[in-house]
Amino acid sequence: MTRIVLFENIHPSAVEVFAAAGLTDVVTHASSLAPDALREALKTADLVGIRSRTHLDAALFDAFPQIRAVGCFCIGTNQVDLEGALLRGVPVFNAPFSNTRSVAELVLGEAILLLRRVPEKNARVHEGFWDKTADGAFEARGKTLGIIGYGNIGSQVGTLAEAAGMRVIFHDIEAKLPLGNARAVTSLKKLLAQADVVSLHVPGGRATQNIINASALASMKRGAILINASRGTVVDIQALHDALVSGHLSGAALDVFPTEPKSVAEPLDSPLRGLPNVILTPHIGGSTQESQENIGREVAEKLVSFALGGTTKGSVNFPEIPYQAAEGTARILHVHRNEPGALGTLSSLMAQHGLNIISQHLQTRGQIGYAVSDVDGEVGDDVLQTLRAHPITVRCDIV
Structure with missing residues (x-):
């Protein structure tokens, strides 16, 4: 029987999908686990479901070769060694669309709040x-929103912002089809110089x-606002702090941080804490009931x-x-080294055992x-x- 192990309080909708498919051996954990407990x-896990706090490296795939697939119940997958998983025959799935609306709504809401100086006014009252x-x-009407990274979320942010009367420009390393009246700009520097509000929607990693x-930050308009709901490593936090304190930027909102607390009991360590013109949220961009239910279903269906x-x-x-x-009568899943003659070798081995390929x-x-x-x-x-x-086989399973 296939055992599925889920970490980090994944929405019950995932378990419903598994049960409907007859996969009833599901173990759930309410949080990420310390290394030994993990x-x-x-x-005993055949399929693994995680969110952003559980890290799976190549050493873990080596230690537990029975793991067949990993589901990241979120957008990001940088918590998994993707190349290490590939080389061991383990596909990794995620949910690139299910929390798009939730993140986009948070970004637009924060932009409006900061333009109106609501965080400062709220604290003073x-x-x-x-x-x-x-x-x-x-x-917000008439202001320019600059979107860095015009993917699923960035383009949705632009659509909502246009509905609020904002002018939308974007910069992406790939050519993207603009939605509505959004307009691409040719460089990051040009975007920063024009935007009243800058919103980041790029992946993590060395390149960003x-x-x-x-x-x-110095290239941004004086009095501009910065919003980051993408990855914590894309912003130099100390430089942002200095730009806010000096008054060069009028406000900022961050939902992600370079180093994030591992539990509710651990405080956030950031120089931005206490600044009246900054909104800090605990990585909740996609944390709505709707998005978590959708993510649970989307990733579970892929698994x-x-x-x-x-x-x-x-x-x-x-x-x-x-x-x-x-x-x-049977389906054989064969992962192998990508070498000349691999498919012929596989077919020959099956023929030797009297198997006819349909x-x-x-x-x-x-x-x-x-x-x-x-x-x-008969596949015995x-x-x-x-x-x-x-020697050419990486892994082989039957379904």
């Missing part, structure tokens, strides 16, 4: 001061680390499709084979090839042992 929990003034407070540094049929469509690290209706689908990615073969004939332990023992 290893203990992974001992709580302290008993009635500072009723229009100084430094602006409407500290792209908003002291130099970038079910893989577990029951070998489908890898939508995997972020693996050769993608879409859903194919099963034919024959249909076969192959895709490759980098060093890895993935073949889904529907066969007629001897067949699997032969296939698994061949």
